[in-house]
Amino acid sequence: xxxxxxxxxxxxxxxxxxxxxxxxxxxxxxxxxxxxxxxxxxxxxxxxxxxxxxxxxxxxxxxxxxxxxxxxxxxxxxxxxxxxxxxxxxxxxxxxxxxxxxxxxxxxxxxxxxxxxxxxxxxx
Numbered sequence: 001x002x003x004x005x006x007x008x009x010x011x012x013x014x015x016x017x018x019x020x021x022x023x024x025x026x027x028x029x030x031x032x033x034x035x036x037x038x039x040x041x042x043x044x045x046x047x048x049x050x051x052x053x054x055x056x057x058x059x060x061x062x063x064x065x066x067x068x069x070x071x072x073x074x075x076x077x078x079x080x081x082x083x084x085x086x087x088x089x090x091x092x093x094x095x096x097x098x099x100x101x102x103x104x105x106x107x108x109x110x111x112x113x114x115x116x117x118x119x120x121x122x123x124x
Contacts, residue, residue: 001025001113005095008118011085015122019080021095021115029075032103034111035067037091037120045091048080049107058106062088085122092117 007019021033034049048069049058057069068081078095096111103109 003028003095003097003113003115005093005115005118008093008120010121010123012124013086013122015085016081016083017085017120019082019093019095019118019120021078021080022076028078028097029071031097031099031101032106032108033069033071033078034096034108035069035078035080035093036096036111037089037093038117039091044094046107047093049105050078051106052101052103056106082120085120087122089120090122092119094118 002024004022007017011017030052032049032052035047036044037047038044047060047063048067050069059067066084070079094114094117096108096114098108098110099113
């Protein structure tokens with residue numbers, strides 16, 4: 001039972017990426033999914049979430065209008081489209097769920113299953 005985050009890379013400012021979060025060993029569609037990011041020495045930041053039932057979403061103020069979270073049609077994966085990337089977006093990005101199916105404000109209530117992280121670096 002694990003989550004796999006992928007899709008990171010090195011992009012110039014203004015560029016775009018699509019991060020993917022895939023589950024193995026369980027059905028991801030049953031869970032609210034959150035994307036988080038962390039820079040060494042700083043607190044982990046919740047950036048976007050998608051609810052488990054109706055696809056409602058949450059975005060941190062720092063990413064609104066630039067990040068879009070979605071599920072694929074088969075509801076096997078969750079994506080994070082990142083546009084107009086800024087150097088401040090540089091971080092390791094993680095996806096996570098609350099394995100007990102708890103959800104608050106469209107986000108996993110107590111994330112306890114995490115993907116391994118994918119590095120996003122924004123630099124010219």
